[in-house]
Amino acid sequence: MSDIKTQPPAQAGTPTASRSRILEVDNVTLRFGGVVALNEVSFHINEGEILGLIGPNGAGKTTCFNVMTGVYQPTSGSVRFQGDALGRRKKFEITKLGIARTFQNIRLFGNMTALENVMVGADARHRTGVGSAMFRLPRHRQEEAEGRERAQELLDFMGLGNKADELARNLPYGDQRRLEIARALATGPKLLCLDEPAAGFNPAEKRTLMDLIRKIRDQGYTVLLIEHDMKLVMGVTDRIVVLEFGRKIAEGLPAEIQANPAVVAAYLGVDEEDAS
Amino acid sequence: MSLFTATADRVRDLPKPAKIALWALFVLFLFVLPLLNLPIITTPDSDFGGVLFTVSTYVLVALGLNIVVGYAGLLDLGYVGFYAVGAYTVGVLGSGHGSLPWLLCVPIAVVAALISGLILGAPTLRVRGDYLAIVTLGFGEIVRLTLVNSAWLGGAAGITEVPRPPSISLFDVPRLDWSAGPPVVDLDNQTTFLKFGISDQIPYYWLALLVIIVVMFFDKLIKDSRVGRAWEATREDEDAAELMGVPTFRFKLLAFAMGAFIGGLSGALFAGKQGFISPDSFPLLLSILFVAAVVVGGQGNRWGAVIGGIVVAYFPERFREFQDWRVLVFGLALMALAIFRPQGLLPPRRTVRAKKADEKLEALEEGTAHV
Numbered sequence: 263m264s265d266i267k268t269q270p271p272a273q274a275g276t277p278t279a280s281r282s283r284i285l286e287v288d289n290v291t292l293r294f295g296g297v298v299a300l301n302e303v304s305f306h307i308n309e310g311e312i313l314g315l316i317g318p319n320g321a322g323k324t325t326c327f328n329v330m331t332g333v334y335q336p337t338s339g340s341v342r343f344q345g346d347a348l349g350r351r352k353k354f355e356i357t358k359l360g361i362a363r364t365f366q367n368i369r370l371f372g373n374m375t376a377l378e379n380v381m382v383g384a385d386a387r388h389r390t391g392v393g394s395a396m397f398r399l400p401r402h403r404q405e406e407a408e409g410r411e412r413a414q415e416l417l418d419f420m421g422l423g424n425k426a427d428e429l430a431r432n433l434p435y436g437d438q439r440r441l442e443i444a445r446a447l448a449t450g451p452k453l454l455c456l457d458e459p460a461a462g463f464n465p466a467e468k469r470t471l472m473d474l475i476r477k478i479r480d481q482g483y484t485v486l487l488i489e490h491d492m493k494l495v496m497g498v499t500d501r502i503v504v505l506e507f508g509r510k511i512a513e514g515l516p517a518e519i520q521a522n523p524a525v526v527a528a529y530l531g532v533d534e535e536d537a538s
Numbered sequence: 539m540s541l542f543t544a545t546a547d548r549v550r551d552l553p554k555p556a557k558i559a560l561w562a563l564f565v566l567f568l569f570v571l572p573l574l575n576l577p578i579i580t581t582p583d584s585d586f587g588g589v590l591f592t593v594s595t596y597v598l599v600a601l602g603l604n605i606v607v608g609y610a611g612l613l614d615l616g617y618v619g620f621y622a623v624g625a626y627t628v629g630v631l632g633s634g635h636g637s638l639p640w641l642l643c644v645p646i647a648v649v650a651a652l653i654s655g656l657i658l659g660a661p662t663l664r665v666r667g668d669y670l671a672i673v674t675l676g677f678g679e680i681v682r683l684t685l686v687n688s689a690w691l692g693g694a695a696g697i698t699e700v701p702r703p704p705s706i707s708l709f710d711v712p713r714l715d716w717s718a719g720p721p722v723v724d725l726d727n728q729t730t731f732l733k734f735g736i737s738d739q740i741p742y743y744w745l746a747l748l749v750i751i752v753v754m755f756f757d758k759l760i761k762d763s764r765v766g767r768a769w770e771a772t773r774e775d776e777d778a779a780e781l782m783g784v785p786t787f788r789f790k791l792l793a794f795a796m797g798a799f800i801g802g803l804s805g806a807l808f809a810g811k812q813g814f815i816s817p818d819s820f821p822l823l824l825s826i827l828f829v830a831a832v833v834v835g836g837q838g839n840r841w842g843a844v845i846g847g848i849v850v851a852y853f854p855e856r857f858r859e860f861q862d863w864r865v866l867v868f869g870l871a872l873m874a875l876a877i878f879r880p881q882g883l884l885p886p887r888r889t890v891r892a893k894k895a896d897e898k899l900e901a902l903e904e905g906t907a908h909v
Contacts, residue, residue, distance in 0.1 A: 331781055357783035371774035373888060374767070382771045385764040386783025392792060395763035396756050402763065409764070429888060432895050449783050 284309040284453055284484050285361075290329055290339035292322075292508075299325045301508040302339070307453065312475065312485045314499035314516075316492070318528060321505040323488045324366055327455055331363050332356040343453070357386055362451035364442040366458050366488075372431035376422055376441050379430050380413035383448030416444040420474070436467055440474075447478070454478065455486045460494060472498045496520060504528070568747055572740045573713045573729065575721075583858040587729075587740035591811060592855070594746035595804045597847030600831040601753055601840060602800025607829065608838035609766060610793035611773030612663070613671040616678030617828045619658075620798040622685065622820040623651045624805025629697035629815050635690075640701040644806045651802020652795050659794035663787060666776070678825045685817040696816025700809045703745060705733045734810075742811040749807065750844075753800055757840050760796075769793055770838075834875060836882025845884050 285307040292300040300322050307313045315323050328334045330341055332353040341348045343359055351359070362383075371379050388409060394402040417423050420440040425433060430441060439459055446454055456475070460468045468491065475498055479485050489495045495502060496516045504512040504519060506528040512519055519525050549560060571579075572587045580586045599621060606614045627647035631638045638646075662673040686694050708731045715724035729740045760766055768789045771779035780786050809815050827850050835846025854864050875883070 333777070333781070352785075353777075353780040354783045354785045357781060363781060365778065369775050369778040371771045371778070373774055374770055375888070378767055378770075381764075382767050382779070382784065383782050385767060388764055390764070392760060392765055392796075395760050395765050398759060406763065429895070445782060 282309050283307065284344060285330065285486075286342040287326070287330070288340050288342065290326075290336045290341065292325060292329060292334055293337045299508050300329065300336070303505070303508070303510050304339075305503045305510060305513055307484060307486055308501075309452075309484055310479065310482065311500040312479050312487060312498055314495040314502040315486060315488045315505065316490075316495055316502060317505035320507075322508040323505055324457055325508075326505065327363060327457055327486075327488065330356075330455065331361055354386070357449050357451075360450070360452035361455065362446035362449045362453070363455040364439075364446050364457055364459060366461065368435075368438050368442060370430040370438055370441060370445070372429065374430060375427050376417060376430055376433065376437075376444075377410070377413050377426040379441060380416055380444050380448045381409050383445040384409040384412050384450075386449040413444075413448055416447050417441075419447075420444045435462060439463075440471075443474075443478075447483075451483065453484045453486060455488075457488045458490060459487070460489060460491060468494055565751065569744060572743055573711060575714050575716055577716050579856075581855050581858070584855055585739060587738065587743055589852065589855045590743040591739050591746055593848055593851040594743055594750060595808050596828075596831060596851035597844050598746065598750055598753065598804040598807070599801055599828050600835065600843040600847035600850075601750070601757060602797045602804065603828050603832050604835075604837065604840060604843035605757070605769075605800070606793050606797035607832050608836075608843065609761065609769040609773065610790055611769075612790060612793065613667070613829075614674045614794075614797065615671050615825055615829060616658075616674035616676065616681075617797070617801055618820050618822070618825040619674075619678040619681035620651045620655060620801030621805040621808070621824070621828075622681050622817075623654045623798075624648065624802030625809035625815050625819070626685065626691060626697070626805075627651070627802070628806045628809040629700045630691065632701035633699045634692055634697045638701070640703045640810050643701065644803070644810075647806040648799050648802045651805070652799045654802075655795040655798025656791065658798075659791045663790045663794065675822075675825070678820075678822060682817050682820050682822070685820070692816070694817060696814060696818075698814050700813050700815060702813065703734045703742075703810050705735070705741075707731070707733045736813070739811065742807070746807050749803065753803075754840055754844075761840070765789070765792070830872065834872070834882060836885040839882075839884055839886040842882050842884035842886070846882070849883070 283306045287303055287305050290300050290303045291298065303322070303326065305313075315326065317323050325334070329336050330348075332348065332351055332355075335350065343356075343361060346359075348356060348359075371382065374382070388405045390399070390402040390405055393399075414423070414426060417426055420443060422433075422437055422440055422444065425437060430438065433441060439461075443454075443456065443459060446456075459475070460471050463471060472494060475485060475487065487495070487499060496519075499516055502512075502514065502516055502519045503510060504522075504525050511528055512522045512525045514522070549557060552560065572590050575586065581589045599617065602620075603614065603617050606612050606617070624647045627650045628640065628643040630636070631643045631646060632640060658674070658677050662670060662677075665673065685691050691697070710728040710730050712723050712725050712728050714721040715727070729738055732741050732744070734741050734745075768779070768784045768786075771782065771784055772786045772789055776786050808819075812819070831846035831850040832843055833846070834849055835844065836842025854861075854868070857864075860867065
């Protein structure tokens with residue numbers, strides 16, 4: 263696997279150094295009618311860290327992603343990215359600001375090749391339009407060549423280099439998950455949000471993926487990770503935020519979380535028999 | 539059609555000069571096609587030049603609609619509206635309320651069509667799928683009803699004496715005559731190169747063919763760029779595309795405007811050849827036929843759109859003797875197509891490739907099952 267050579271968004275973070283907050287979720291509440299999906303949730307992500315967002319099913323983890331990427335507008339509260347409130351920014355504008363994500367249920371562009379999928383992501387950084395495409399102006403040629411090169415680099419990095427011309431929907435499941443990460447990285451994010459990237463992986467695949475995520479962080483990206491596998495989360499993250507029923511119930515270092523009785527009860531599960 | 543794909547593959551592998559020569563020959567053949575009067579292909583019951591022109595306008599429309607339906611995945615059932623806007627702009631400016639020459643009317647007509655595309659698209663492209671289809675369906679009818687009810691636009695009677703393209707009579711070209719067995723050059727029946735008259739419709743076909751070639755050229759350049767990728771990404775998964783930084787609304791509007799532009803261009807050509815336009819020339823059925831052309835040909839492939847346009851426009855003219863059965867046969871053919879070749883006669887190459895990969899996979903799985 264090669265490195266992601268181009269566009270390191272920030273200097274590689276060292277886990278211990280004091281860093282600025284790249285993203286702040288401030289008192290976010292989200293209601294759907296009578297259902298409170300997120301209830302006054304606040305947390306922040308430091309630049310250069312891997313933050314784990316965990317919680318049982320239906321805790322509001324993916325909803326939290328959706329608020330951060332502009333899919334939902336919070337009922338109250340705000341999300342600030344690098345100090346700026348996201349406000350009513352559109353989804354693609356937030357992507358261009360520097361937040362990229364993957365999806366829990368894979369959402370690739372199935373009838374496009376792997377390379378084209380990643381190139382769509384890379385196009386987020388491109389500025390030429392129809393006119394320059396129609397007349398193949400020099401800038402268009404340059405951007406096209408750069409986009410292709412970067413997409414290929416990212417495919418190589420994710421271990422998909424030899425599958426560039428395969429249709430996304432024909433790729434095996436694991437490759438599709440990795441392709442989603444490559445596509446998200448291509449948008450040139452500062453913050454990469456991964457929604458259960460290891461779902462459905464066997465333990466060996468999970469380990470490889472976690473190494474990869476660490477490697478991505480070492481390139482200077484900040485990573486927000488939703489993951490179910492507790493052992494995995496403990497191994498890879500710098501800090502952890504725990505949600506349950508739309509509330510934040512704990513936040514801290516992996517060791518602290520592991521020892522937190524509320525988390526153990528909520529997330530690791532108390533047998534119904536034990537609870538009653 | 540697999541023969542077609544195989545041929546296409548072989549052409550692709552040729553060295554560049556040979557490829558260019560082959561393309562030039564192909565284009566030349568298309569240009570002289572109406573002069574050759576080839577047996578079987580030539581329509582027995584109607585003027586072949588005129589039929590070829592009609593086919594060309596359909597092909598052009600299919601190319602435009604392919605951008606909207608095939609690339610961007612927006613079902614537009616009111617495409618005839620843009621065709622009408624193009625034709626009527628030429629009619630109104632050239633005859634109804636002005637006397638501009640045809641050449642000057644055309645750029646105004648395509649811009650008018652483009653603007654009408656933006657006006658229709660800006661509010662409606664916020665709705666998706668079925669809703670968009672219904673709204674566009676309404677648009678086509680609104681245009682037609684406006685034409686019928688507006689005296690200023692000629693009402694139901696339409697507009698006559700629409701200007702024709704300017705003639706430059708340079709030289710005469712003879713045709714072939716096959717009536718006596720082996721072909722002989724028929725010097726009594728000649729076509730004047732670029733004389734846009736009433737009786738000889740071959741020059742109109744030449745003009746339309748030229749326009750098609752230009753449109754296909756730019757279509758290819760746009761499709762093979764970030765614009766084409768953005769359209770496809772939007773078609774595949776609009777939300778995911780948006781979250782990957784594609785301003786989907788803008789690109790959908792662009793697809794709509796470009797489709798309208800090409801539809802308007804086709805309408806302007808039609809008006810210039812016909813010399814007379816009325817609301818009857820733009821029925822709802824035409825919109826359906828246009829969509830059928832794109833779907834039959836294979837959505838998302840410009841050559842598919844060409845084939846679709848030819849199928850929809852040419853065959854009914856060629857087999858006029860079965861006129862009464864036309865719609866029935868067409869319906870049956872569509873059903874057969876839906877069952878046996880749902881992706882169209884000439885689907886995008888990638889779809890073909892994907893199918894092959896699927897088949898290979900299946901074969902592999904079966905292979906292991908037997909072991």
